[in-house]
Structures are given as structure tokens and as C-alpha cells.
Amino acid sequence: MKNFLIKGGRLVDPAQGIDGKFDIAMADGKVSWIGAGEPPKNDYTVIDATNLTVTPGFIDLHTHLRQPGFEEKETISTGTAAAARGGFTTICSMPNTNPAVDNRATVDYVKCVASREAVVRVLPIGCISKGRRGETLAELGEMAGAGVIGFSDDGSPVPGARLMKQAMEYAAGLNLPIIDHCEEPSLAEGGQINEGIVATRLGLAGIPNAAEETMIARDIALAKLTGARLHLCHISSKGSIDLIRAAKTGGLKLTAEVTPHHLTLTEERCLGYDTNAKVNPPLRTYADIEALIGALLDGTIDAIATDHAPHTENDKCCEFALAPFGISGLETAFGSLMKLVHSGKMPLPLIVEKLTAGPARVLGNGFETAGSLKVGNPADLVISDPAAEWIVETAKFASKGKNSPLAGEKLKGKVIVTIYNGNIVHEEDIR
């Protein structure tokens, strides 16, 4: 482990209210100094960050690592390498693996492989129901003891309200959030893309906004009843925003995330039957994007999470209706989000906040240190170039999932260096 001195960059750390030209030093894997002028004496490796942005490492609340069981799509090793390339130093792994992470043994397995092979911090999420089948409760207390940061059946909803209520009661007692994939199954069943004009033109069955909104309404009611912490995944529609905004004014322990793809792409992406644009919830409309951006600006949405969902080329190379849902998103997240900055829709510090302090607050329970460069915190840091233009070449992804609707596209904004726990885990060669 080296000691780093990063000089001349724009330091943005929303948790500390910092946005300005400051140097930052790291020693023994921790942030040791922030200032202008002479740092405390030490043997530093100096990194020149002139014209670059220096921020805390990003936190992804929603990553599919696919191990165990689907190692052909992704592994803990390749998924965390992709995270490092995307600037993420902490990622929360979803439990829809095979076997599903629904007991202590599988949580231990993920943690054990991560301790050997992960290049960034992996925080496991445990299932709500056994086998994600939505029938009986998983071993929530046991998994809490093993160190999960929340509970989710992501990939599937919890269809029964009674089971969800029970899960919330236990989760509240354990002070862990229910991480909710909001989808009313009978409304979404058979749907391929957003219900609307594009679905009609393509002759594909639609998934209406109401599939998301009715489930959000139900689970807000259950959170009110139980006092549980409820975190809503991948919010995609304007109607959902209205529900969350209203519920938040009522003082619920409610948080929500949005993905880079739902903030930047619309259902039109599916017009060429590109299965790489097939994702759940589906890409929606410009009106929805506007509402999602508004919700980031006013704090209704707390975090940006990738929902990185890698699949093999074989999985996606088939007719649209047969392809699995999901976008490989870790490595394009920052570049995609910078579109919002370059077009004047969102200021850079707010994007950084939703990738650092925001998700850290959702995690709570001491993980706040992962989202800020306060002196003494772990040296998790990203140096990025907001002006660097690059072409998305999926063949170069560290992720095994090449399923990106952005393949071949030019993005402006690139992660240059990622430091995790005081070690460089990613460095662009074209510096």
C-alpha cells in the first residue's frame, strides 16, 4: 500500500460540503489530510489531477454479481473489476443467484469469495423469502448475523402482502431495510417493454407504469404499518415519484434509487428490437425522465444505483420476447450520467452526492464512512475526467456482461483512477 498525494484537482465531497480546488493525502489506507499548501510530511506517490475531479469512491446499492450459479454471466471477480472501472468502491450484491442467498451459508460463501477475489468492497443483500419463491420467510435474523445490509427478492416481487408485512416486521427489529423490487406480477406478466405507443408499433406486450405504482402504494402502506425501513429499487415512472414524494412528507423511513439508464434512455431504444435495451422495469418516456430528474433535484430520490444486470451474448441473442431483462451498467454509469451535467440538467456535485453520500445514508449502520473523504475514513476515492470523450466498446468491459444498449456510442466523462482502501484498483492506460 502506498501513500498518495493527489494534487490540483477539483475535490467534490458532498458529505462534507466540499467543492473546490483542494489537495488530498492518503496514508495507511485512510484519508490523512485535505487542504491547499503543504501536506504533513510523508513518502507520497504524487498524482497530478489538474483539470480532473476527485470524489469519494462511488457506492452502488444494486449490483448483480451472479455468483454462485451463473458464473457464465459474471463472477465476483469480474463484477468487482467492472465496478472498479466504473469508479465504484462499494457495491451491494443482489441475492438472485443459484442457490439464492437466503441463509447464513450462502452469505458466508459470497463474503468468503469476495475476501479472496473482489477488488472492491462487497456488501451482500439477503433474500426476503426462501429461494425467492415468495412463499415463506427466509432466515432474516441468521443472515443479519452473517452481515447482510438488507433484504430483497430482487428480480421478483413479493406477491403476497401478508408475507411482505411479516418481512418488514422482522427487518424493522433488525434495523435493516427491505430493498423492494416493486412490480405487481399480474399487471407485468408477459410484458416486454413499456406499455405505450412503441410497444404497440413493435407488437410487443407492454408493462404499464401501474405495475410499479400499485406495488409501491402497497408497500408504503405496509411500511407505515410496521415502521420498517423501506428502500425502493429502480424507480422508473412519474407516478411512482408522486407516490414517494407524498409518502416522504409523512415522515416514513423511505428511500429510493434510480438507474442511469432510466435517467437517460427512453422506450424508443427498443425500436430496433435491441434486446440489450430490454430491462426491468422497462425504459419509459421523456416525461418520466423529467420527473426522475426532478426527484433527484428535490431529494425525493436518494441514490443512483446501476442495477448492473450482466447476461451472456447467447442469452440476449434471441427473439425479443425470449431475452432476459437486464443491462450491464457498471462501466457506463458515470459517462451516461455526465450527459445530464453537460446538458445542464443536473449539477456535477449533485450527481456525485447521489453516488456517494446518498447511498451511504441509505445503508446507514456505520457505512457513512464509505461515502465521504473525511480525514480518518477509508481511502476510497475516484479521479474522473468530466471532459474525456470515449466510445463504449463492450469487448473491453471487465464485466462478462457485454449487454449494453450504449455499445458503439460516444460518452463524455470517464473514470481515470479508482483507489480502494488505499490501493489503486483501476487506472486508465491513456493518461
Ligand SMILES: NC(=O)N[C@@H](CC(=O)O)C(=O)O
Ligand atoms: N433489472 C433487470 O432487468 N434484471 C435483473 C433483475 C432485477 O433487477 O429486477 C437481473 O437480475 O437480471
Ligand SMILES: [Zn+2]
Ligand atoms: Zn429488480
Ligand SMILES: [Zn+2]
Ligand atoms: Zn436488480
